[in-house]
Amino acid sequence: xxxxxxKLERPRVEELLARYKSQIGKDFxxxxxxxxxxxxxxxxxxxxxxxxxxxVETAFVYHDIGLWxxxxxxxxxxxxxxxxxxxxxxxxxxxxxxxxxxxHWHHKIFPYTGPHREIIEACRKADWxxxxxxxxxxxxxxxAIRDVEAAFPNLxxxxxxxxxxxxxxxxxxxxxxxVTLGIVKW
Numbered sequence: 799x800x801x802x803x804x805k806l807e808r809p810r811v812e813e814l815l816a817r818y819k820s821q822i823g824k825d826f827x828x829x830x831x832x833x834x835x836x837x838x839x840x841x842x843x844x845x846x847x848x849x850x851x852x853x854v855e856t857a858f859v860y861h862d863i864g865l866w867x868x869x870x871x872x873x874x875x876x877x878x879x880x881x882x883x884x885x886x887x888x889x890x891x892x893x894x895x896x897x898x899x900x901x902h903w904h905h906k907i908f909p910y911t912g913p914h915r916e917i918i919e920a921c922r923k924a925d926w927x928x929x930x931x932x933x934x935x936x937x938x939x940x941x942a943i944r945d946v947e948a949a950f951p952n953l954x955x956x957x958x959x960x961x962x963x964x965x966x967x968x969x970x971x972x973x974x975x976x977v978t979l980g981i982v983k984w
Contacts, residue, residue: 800942803841811859818866835924836861853917896914903921904925
């Protein structure tokens, strides 16, 4: 057992994700668990500071949503647009620039050093941990990653990404190239 704090229930996440359940369809359980894993990792890097929880939860609900709302492999900007619109529509009260930044930079290869660095960097590291299935640990222990993965199993999420790359890109290779060019930031 590691020292990572794992919340099995997050009402904000459930409420926000529920609005997109039918659009996400059969991919919903895998995406939901990906969202929970990344939130857990990011909150660990933020010392589980409650003042960051709403932003982190919301950013991760929306960070990949453009895959399903816009059927787009270059999904960062569509995901940002949905998040910003919902932030206004549902009066979530989050800083739009910070919410946009957490989504926009979550695939950045090198550390983020701009405005809101602490939160955006925590989100960036969290997504890299999960995207790599724990091969990239960003300073997190293997035990902590194992505990999070046990609490929120993959449920085929990474296979979903490969399938969507093929479906939207014409082939896994072409889709993979389009994804890489559209979402990876230096």
